[in-house]
Amino acid sequence: MNVVIEVENLVKCYKEFKAVDDISFTINKGVCFGILGPNGAGKTTTIEIMEGIIKPTSGQVKYYGQPMKSEIAQQIGIQFQNTALQDFLTVKETLNLFTSFYQHAVDHSELIQLCDLGEFLDKDNRLLSGGQRQRLLLALALINDPEIIYLDEPTTGLDPQARRNFWQLIENIKKRDKTVILTTHYMDEAEMLCDDVIVVDRGKIIESGRPHQLLEKHFQEVFIYLPSNQVSPRLIEQYQWRNNGERVEISSKNIEQSLSLLMTEKVSLEGLQVKSANLDDLFLKLTGHSLRE
Numbered sequence: 001m002n003v004v005i006e007v008e009n010l011v012k013c014y015k016e017f018k019a020v021d022d023i024s025f026t027i028n029k030g031v032c033f034g035i036l037g038p039n040g041a042g043k044t045t046t047i048e049i050m051e052g053i054i055k056p057t058s059g060q061v062k063y064y065g066q067p068m069k070s071e072i073a074q075q076i077g078i079q080f081q082n083t084a085l086q087d088f089l090t091v092k093e094t095l096n097l098f099t100s101f102y103q104h105a106v107d108h109s110e111l112i113q114l115c116d117l118g119e120f121l122d123k124d125n126r127l128l129s130g131g132q133r134q135r136l137l138l139a140l141a142l143i144n145d146p147e148i149i150y151l152d153e154p155t156t157g158l159d160p161q162a163r164r165n166f167w168q169l170i171e172n173i174k175k176r177d178k179t180v181i182l183t184t185h186y187m188d189e190a191e192m193l194c195d196d197v198i199v200v201d202r203g204k205i206i207e208s209g210r211p212h213q214l215l216e217k218h219f220q221e222v223f224i225y226l227p228s229n230q231v232s233p234r235l236i237e238q239y240q241w242r243n244n245g246e247r248v249e250i251s252s253k254n255i256e257q258s259l260s261l262l263m264t265e266k267v268s269l270e271g272l273q274v275k276s277a278n279l280d281d282l283f284l285k286l287t288g289h290s291l292r293e
């Protein structure tokens with residue numbers, strides 16, 4: 001696979017504080033690459049250095065083996081977390097305005113379809129819902145038909161349905177062989193969209209790879225859940241199951257064996273749930289603290 005971006009030993013200090021602490025990774029063409037981590041981990045600082053918006057204290061970022069040049073900047077699209085949209089302009093007028101900034105721009109009808117803007121083209125920017133605003137910001141990031149697209153926490157603050165709609169748009173962009181770099185602290189989003197991820201905590205990469213490979217590497221077990229009132233304290237103590245008062249968690253390396261044990265012990269299986277580990281569980285395991293803390 002072609003390497004598009006190489007990040008080499010990136011460090012960013014704010015006085016004594018290291019917001020980014022010696023980070024290195026590569027991104028291949030056509031992948032959706034996730035930079036994951038909790039608030040303050042250093043995700044935005046890292047991608048702002050990659051985008052050329054801020055300078056690193058040391059280290060470098062290469063595009064196609066070269067330091068960033070103006071021709072490469074033309075191939076990059078950025079959806080910022082907080083882009084100020086012009087008041088009193090409609091969505092259609094905003095597309096026209098941004099198109100005028102570029103020599104080459106994508107056909108509007110294609111963008112409108114790709115980002116699903118059709119229903120609110122004549123709406124004033126100030127009246128857009130959160131999801132509509134994010135779809136417009138995505139369209140603006142795509143207006144110059146970039147090869148590389150940066151999305152910084154694109155679904156933060158959206159309701160679950162709007163998040164899912166947005167994921168579909170990103171899937172559509174991925175199908176066009178674009179390279180997408182996504183920061184997020186939503187692990188379901190990363191699992192759904194990302195081909196490769198780095199997990200960042202306190203400015204350092206603590207794990208990297210394909211989401212499903214990371215989960216296979218770190219978890220051989222699945223989790224079985226039962227309502228607490230169905231499991232006797234004797235069993236909980238004997239098998240050292242976790243009990244949070246509402247439900248009992250049974251970590252199982254062999255689900256058939258665990259289920260037959262429960263049946264032998266005459267535990268009711270009503271309301272039983274089985275869950276595989278996800279990236280949230282991985283983060284907790286790696287750092288000892290949850291992503292949402």
Ligand SMILES: Nc1ncnc2c1ncn2[C@@H]1O[C@H](COP(=O)(O)OP(=O)(O)OP(=O)(O)O)[C@@H](O)[C@H]1O
Pocket residue numbers: 014019037038039040041042043044045046185
């Ligand atoms: N200009 C600055 N001056 C001083 N400290 C800064 C500056 N910018 C960022 N930081 C600090 O660097 C650390 C990393 O910030 P960054 O915004 O990169 O984190 P993040 O992972 O993107 O978090 P979030 O999910 O909240 O956006 C934070 O502790 C932040 O307070």
